[in-house]
Amino acid sequence: LGFVVAVVAPGPPAALLGFAVVGLGISVMAPLCFAAAGRLDPAETGVAVARLNIFNYVGFLFGSALVTGLWGAGVSHRAGLVVPLAAAAAIALFAFGFGERRTAANFVLLGSGQGAGGDLSLSEAASRPNAG
Incomplete structure (x- = not known):
């Protein structure tokens, strides 16, 4: 919801409000992901968390390059925000399959x-x- 507000915001105040909502929603993602990874195999918790961190770093490097470099500079920053919006929508859809x-x-x-x-x-x- 916050990404949608940020993408369609008519001005900076509305976009900042959208990003605040995004921050509130995403702030719980990392702890939940690490907890879920640790529950996969309690005997190998360190291995699971290490593998998860690999995806975190790859996502950070490629995601930021995609948004700011490829999309942001080539089209517009507003269009560049569609990429994380799509990623957040995919996470929301797939999250139901990872429940206990x-x-x-x-x-x-x-x-x-x-x-x-x-x-x-x-x-x-x-x-x-x-x-x-």
């Missing part, structure tokens, strides 16, 4: 677990075969 897979075996009735307060988290429930 929940099955009936993952859920435990409240109060039946041995965790703090008697409740088990989903990860604790999955690790205990007869928790429910």
Whole structure:
């Protein structure tokens, strides 16, 4: 939503408001991505995070060159913002496929677990075969 506002903004104040919304939305992306990478294989968390960082650096280098160099200088800066807008839209679409897979075996009735307060988290429930 923030990128759309920034792209169609009639002036700098509206564009700054759009970028503020983008910043609020994107600020949670890195921690969520690192947490998801760490959950893929708990024994190899460092390897997963290192691989994720490779994509971060490549994306930063090529993304900024594409927006400022190829699109920004060749067409306009407003048109250059369409590239990150498309990337953000793709992330939003694909994000649903990366959610935690929940099955009936993952859920435990409240109060039946041995965790703090008697409740088990989903990860604790999955690790205990007869928790429910």
